[in-house]
Amino acid sequence: MISRRNFLSGAGALAFTPLIRQVVGHYERFEQPLLIKPNSPKRVFFMHRAEGRGYRIVTDALNFPRKLVRPEVLERHYGEWVYNKMSQRDHWKLIDEGVFSGDDLFQPAFMNNAFDAWSYNYTPQVEAHWLLQDYGLGPEACEEADIGLQFTEVDGEFSGPTVICNGDLAASLLQAELTTRGHRIEIQMEERPKDIKIPWKEYLMNGGNRDGV
Numbered sequence: 001m002i003s004r005r006n007f008l009s010g011a012g013a014l015a016f017t018p019l020i021r022q023v024v025g026h027y028e029r030f031e032q033p034l035l036i037k038p039n040s041p042k043r044v045f046f047m048h049r050a051e052g053r054g055y056r057i058v059t060d061a062l063n064f065p066r067k068l069v070r071p072e073v074l075e076r077h078y079g080e081w082v083y084n085k086m087s088q089r090d091h092w093k094l095i096d097e098g099v100f101s102g103d104d105l106f107q108p109a110f111m112n113n114a115f116d117a118w119s120y121n122y123t124p125q126v127e128a129h130w131l132l133q134d135y136g137l138g139p140e141a142c143e144e145a146d147i148g149l150q151f152t153e154v155d156g157e158f159s160g161p162t163v164i165c166n167g168d169l170a171a172s173l174l175q176a177e178l179t180t181r182g183h184r185i186e187i188q189m190e191e192r193p194k195d196i197k198i199p200w201k202e203y204l205m206n207g208g209n210r211d212g213v
Contacts, residue, residue: 017176017180019036019176019179019180020173020176020177020180022034022036022176023036023169023172023173023175023176024169024173026172027168027169027172031168032168033168033169033171033172033189034172035171035172035175035186035187035188035189036175036176036179037175037179037186038178038179038182038183038184038185038186039184040184041184041185041186042184042185043059043060043184043185043186044059044060044185044186044187044188045057045058045059045060045128045174045185045186045187045188046058046059046060046188046190046191046192047165047171047187047188047189047190047191048191048192049191050164053150053164053166054148054164054165054166054167054170055164055165055166055167055171055189056125056162056163056164056165057128057162057163057164057165058124058125058128058191058192059124059127059128059131059192060124060192060196061122061123061124061127062124063123063124063196065088065107065108065114065115065118065122066088066091066092066095066118067095067105067106067107067108068088068091068105068106068108068114069083069091069094069095069100069104069105069106070104070105070106071083073100073104074086087121088114088117088118088121088122089122119160120160120161123160124192125160125162126160126161126162128162128163129151129160129161129162129163130161132149132151132163135178135181135183136181137149137174137177137178138151139151147170147173147174147177148165148166148167148169148170148173149163149164149165149166149170149174150163150164150166151163152164168189171187171189174187175187
């Protein structure tokens with residue numbers, strides 16, 4: 001369990017802001033999480049019970065891969081080898097901005113490199129691991145500040161990198177830190193709904209590909 005003393009004993013990787021002070025104080029008084037949502041959240045982190053370990057963080061990402069820009073199309077526009085230098089998020093940004101569409105795109109299929117990259121980086125079960133690192137809240141920062149997050153690898157149905165949140169206070173601290181840093185992510189202390197709504201635009205752009213093939 002994280003206490004005010006434990007939190008303050010960190011080396012200050014995360015500032016002890018008024019919002020975080022409020023969260024810690026609330027937990028000390030009521031032993032309940034205080035989740036202060038950002039204004040107009042854009043993403044959601046769901047908390048799935050991890051037996052004996054708190055919660056596993058699962059995102060609201062699509063459960064199938066989005067289309068990508070064909071390698072030859074990218075190289076024609078931006079030069080040789082650019083396809084290998086871009087993340088799939090870079091592809092999605094170009095597609096969302098209308099730079100590429102239609103026959104410029106392809107659908108990652110099971111057992112090819114693009115599908116494997118999606119599986120390791122962008123599924124709901126692994127995405128939080130990489131997003132938090134992008135936000136400066138990766139393994140070193142969280143260990144130093146002692147906010148109760150563990151970055152690890154898991155085996156089983158959803159093998160790959162994941163983030164374990166060790167309890168309600170850790171979830172509250174993460175929400176406060178994300179909000180303080182301006183990341184519009186809402187934490188919900190419940191599991192991701194099985195029938196999570198997929199935006200109609202996403203559904204059309206990706207051919208209704210719910211199976212990832």
